[in-house]
Amino acid sequence: MEQVAHVKMLTIDDLPALMAMETGIEDDYVVRIFDRLIESDSHQLFGLFQEEQMLAVAGYSLFGQNKFAMLGRLRSDRRFQQKGNATRLLEPIVDHLKRVPDVEWVGANTHLGNIPARRVLQKLGIEQGPVIHYLTLKEPEKLSGHTKGPVWNRVEDLNEKYRLLDSLESNALDMFPYECYYPFPYDKSLFTDDYLEESSFYLSPDQQRFVIIRNDTKKYDYSHVKYFWDDHYDQPGFFETLQDHWNQNPDNAGCWIDFSAQGFKNIPDLSAYDVQEPWILYGNWQHS
Known part of the structure; x- marks a missing residue:
């Protein structure tokens, strides 16, 4: 009889089971930083197990300030794919997040072409959001x-940085690119003193645009x-400022x-960039 798979939050003792998975990922960073992920207050990992064998991890x-939870780090053992393991693993993770008091939004970011x-x-039941094009200006x-x-004027005052963020009336991105690969809904909880101090703000000469x-x-x-x-x-x-x-x-x-x-369509020549496959942001606000 086939054993029923179960989901559990991972501990450092689960590293051997993770390393035994056949994911096809060479030099997987999740394995390399597993101890840091396990010990962190802002990251959690879960595994789908059948007896002692890990079938998937996410x-x-x-x-x-713990308001936003981004799902990720999903890996499956290639020997057990096409069995719905990703859904079986993520369902209880999402249910778990619904019970975390501070979490108000749960989402994920994936390639537009990643149909599975x-x-x-x-x-x-996580809703589809904006498509995002990640380009790196290399040349x-x-x-x-x-x-x-001319290069735009640098803004040094912290209060002025907050004022600029508060003044944004439209947002063509339909999100806030908090980090590379980590977009979230535009929300004031993402703007802390430390984050803004580490960010360089530039204001256009006509004061109609700014870039961070x-x-x-x-x-x-x-x-x-x-x-x-x-x-x-x-x-x-703009580009001189960058x-x-x-x-x-x-x-x-x-x-x-x-x-x-639309911004991607407006680019007349892509030769200056490294271009990734488009990504798409998914997310739901939690309702109490």
């Missing part, structure tokens, strides 16, 4: 079609650009920019 990370993952999220000398101009650039590391170091309009190529000095920040942080691999679907 977890979540908390952001915005999107089907799982649909089964879980700015190849930029064309943009409006050149924050250094972030996702395997490589990036200048992570947060811009909330689709007119990148129309704003004088290059100026990059020049001040020469170890960064490039300028990571989150584009909306």
